[in-house]
Amino acid sequence: MHFSVHKKIRLGFFIAFTVIVAASVFSYLVAKNLLDNAGRLNHAIEVSKKLEVITRQLKEAESAIRGYTLTRDSSFLDPSMQERSNRIEEEYLLLRKITADNPVQQHHLDTLRRLLTIKYQQLKVGGEESTQVKQLSSVKEGEKAMDLIDNKVRDMIRIEESLVQEKSELFHFFAVLWVPMILISSLVAILIGIYSYITLTREFKLQLHIESRMKSYQRDLQQNISLLNKTNQELEQFAYVASHDLQEPLRKISTFSDRLQTKYKEQLPPDATQLIDRMVSAVSRMRVLINDLLIFSRAGRITPESITPVNMNQLLQEVLSDLEVTLEEKNVQVKYDELPVIEGSDTSFHQLFQNLLANAIKFASPDRPLEINIHHQILTGKELAVVKESQQHDTFCRISIDDNGIGFEQAYAERIFLIFQRLHGISEYSGTGIGLAICKKIVDSHSGYIQAYGEPDKGATFVIILPLKQKLKTEDHEVWLKA
Structure with a gap:
């Protein structure tokens, strides 16, 4: 099956366009996945930082209570346990807002809320005057509550890490395909570009050759037209002169035949009279033919x-x-x-x-x-x-x-x-x-x-x-x- 040059070029550009579109779509998916992965990583880091802040502030509050218990120095209670609890509460609310799109994390935060409420009570009690036995008991309970909070924080961090891991695996899958895809599409586009360049160059040279030949043909045609016009003019002049010159002998033949019939009509035998009549008829037809030829040579000549x-x-x-x-x-x-x-x-x-x-x-x-x-x-x-x-x-x-x-x-x-x-x-x-x-x-x-x-x-x-x-x-x- 033979394809013309224009069809080949159109097919090549269509394939190149399709490859570029496919590569663009795939690049978009890879870039989107990369952005999603980066967003998920940032989200996980932010959640981890908030949890770390909450844990650190709880431990600092707990250390302050222990220092106060051991030394009875009131400087350990500055800032107060209420202020520390308010700061932790602010971090908790921000964390809840960040994880609003994750029901599992919200469920963990509900549990964390209950543990923090317990911890707030323990901190409040620890900051008050009490007996040493009661304070020791409060410290043990605080350690137990802190362990539960640490476990819950680790659970929440593991969830974020697992989500980051899923996104990373998906990104790795796309990245593995993306590099060969871009390479193949680039090679295909380059090959099509080279082929199109060679084809268009060949077509351009052919077009120049055709235009050169066409100009040559046009010059020859113009010369032939000029020669034909000159020939037509000469033919018209010849037809006019020929018809004019032919009319003269015809008039003489007609005149002589008329005189012959008039002067010797009675003396001519019937056969001779018939021949003269036929001659006169032929002369009349010849005159009509010459006139018609002259009319034909001039017909259609317009300016x-x-x-x-x-x-x-x-x-x-x-x-x-x-x-x-x-x-x-x-x-x-x-x-x-x-x-x-x-x-x-x-x-x-x-x-x-x-x-x-x-x-x-x-x-x-x-x-x-x-x-x-x-x-x-x-x-x-x-x-x-x-x-x-x-x-x-x-x-x-x-x-x-x-x-x-x-x-x-x-x-x-x-x-x-x-x-x-x-x-x-x-x-x-x-x-x-x-x-x-x-x-x-x-x-x-x-x-x-x-x-x-x-x-x-x-x-x-x-x-x-x-x-x-x-x-x-x-x-x-x-x-x-x-x-």
Whole structure:
């Protein structure tokens, strides 16, 4: 399976993007776990510090009572046991607030509260005047209560340490995967970057080569266009001169044949008279052919100066007026829509419609009156399947000319637009076979399209597609021709 360069580059960038996203997500998880682990460690340290403060203050209070018991020095009771108890209470409340999200620790703190209450009572009693026996008993009870408090503190510290250990293990798991993941993703991203760089460099060099070749082709094309324009001008001059020069011997042949018939008509045998008639007919046909060739060479030749907005309704009425006699003789009925204004050569459009209507009249069916219907649609280039890609956004007028004449085989739809191509003999229908070729040349010169559809004995339809605005190409750029 072959992938184009653009598909490979897109696939490479997609893989690189996916790898980078995956690495980013994994890095986020690792960083989040690291922060959680650090937060848990700080939490454990803070809990341990608070417990240590409580334990230390209790032991200091207990040592003060022992010193007072032994020496009876009241300085050991400064600060007082009540003040010491208040400080311990403050630390306890802070500790309870810190561990508010841990039910197990809260339960331990409830137990610690009861032990501290007992200890507060012992400290209070120890600070009062009493007998030596009673004081010794209070000291023993204090030691026992302190052991219980130490055990509870150790339990709470173990819980914090176990939580820290769980977080550390999870962080270690992520850290073990994170380093290879980052390494692999970095290598993949580097390899994709190198491949993309090589591919883009190769594509860039290829593009430069193509552009160089295109510029060369454009220069050659411009030279060929200039040469073709020059050749066309020479051909037009040749056609004009040839037609003008050919007209002179034809006139002489026609004049001599007329004189021959007039002067020696009675003396000529019937065969000679018939030959002269055939010669005169051939001369007439030759004259028509030369004139049609001259018209064909000039057809479709438009310049920016000849482009104007053409009122197609008015133009169609002028064409019908020119064909009025023929239409009445053939009893032709013509129906047409209100046509829009189209930019183009007024003379060329007149010739276009006159040729198409004359063609319909010429090939009318002898079995029924001829009916011609002219309809139109305004469409965009995208809605038409025949326009070039550069014309996709242009607006077109699609004009259809339908008739119920003799029609033709659809297989000949392309052939009828070629010069000198006829579907019928000269004896059946007159003409030189240039009329529809002229129509195609006119439509092509206006950046339009012409199509033919026919069915024998049922009629024919000629479809003309013309842009509403003309766009002529100059050597340097394209300009819109506006009125």
